Amino acid sequence: MKVKFFLAVVFFALTTAHLVAQGTAFGLKGGLTLGVQKWNGFDQDPLFKYHGAISAESLDETAQFSVFAQAGYHLKGSALRNQNFLDQNGNFFRLAAQEFIFKNASLVLGGKRKYNLSDVSRGYYLFGLRGDYTLGTNLDKYKEANSFNGGLFYPDNAFVRKWNYGVTLGGGIEFDLGELVGTLLEITVNPDFSYQYRQPAIPNVRDPFTGQNRTIQERSIRNVTFEITAGFRLLRKVEYID
DSSP, X not given: OHHHHHHHHHHHHHHHHHHHSSEXXXXXXXXXXXXXXXXXXXXXXXXEEEEEXXXXXXXXXXXXXXXXXXXXXXXXXXXXXXOEEEOTTSOEEEOOOEEEXXXXXXEEEEEEEEEXXXXXXXXXXXXXXXXXEEEEXXXXXXXXXXXXXXXXXXXXXXXXXXXXXXXXXXXXXXXXXXXSEEEEEEEEEEEBSSOSEEEOOEXXXXXTTTSOEEEEOOEEEOOEEEEEEEEEEEEEEOOOOO
């Protein structure tokens, strides 16, 4: 039911810009994502992944402001690298990078302020309100390690929050390739205001990096992503004839 509701909101948002404008710019874009998180106040290593999105934007050649709706798929989270692990025999060895991935569908509603750079290019900055729904994670791969350690040293799906919200801030450049097609290059930062993951404190958990028992403090984890995006714009113009 929640997924159907999310898809209904996406459909409504992507058609709104078309209904209120002289025309519509439809976008298809994607790129690289750098995800960061803090666990118990400590910085994790960045997660390097990707994202993709479709969008609809109001089109008015005489205006410097437009509204847009965007729906996308984003891999968010963090990683641990260059960590030494203590095995059952008391031997330390270097672990491969451990990634903690949250697979989120995102909906952004916002506006753009544009500035002409030339006859065929425009710069812009944007602001949008964003809602996310978590479709899945990769946390099941750490179940065996958690079982061996006698507790939830690694995050567990039981404490993942499906619905989250935040904002999207950024800017970019649009280039016209013809009358009805163009490209764009965009950079955004996307902080969450809500918690992607909340786990209470858990005592007497074996730390696989030291071999000692410890208390895992409460984990309240938010996502922040930095995205570099490239894509195409397809323009649908409406002409009024007297």
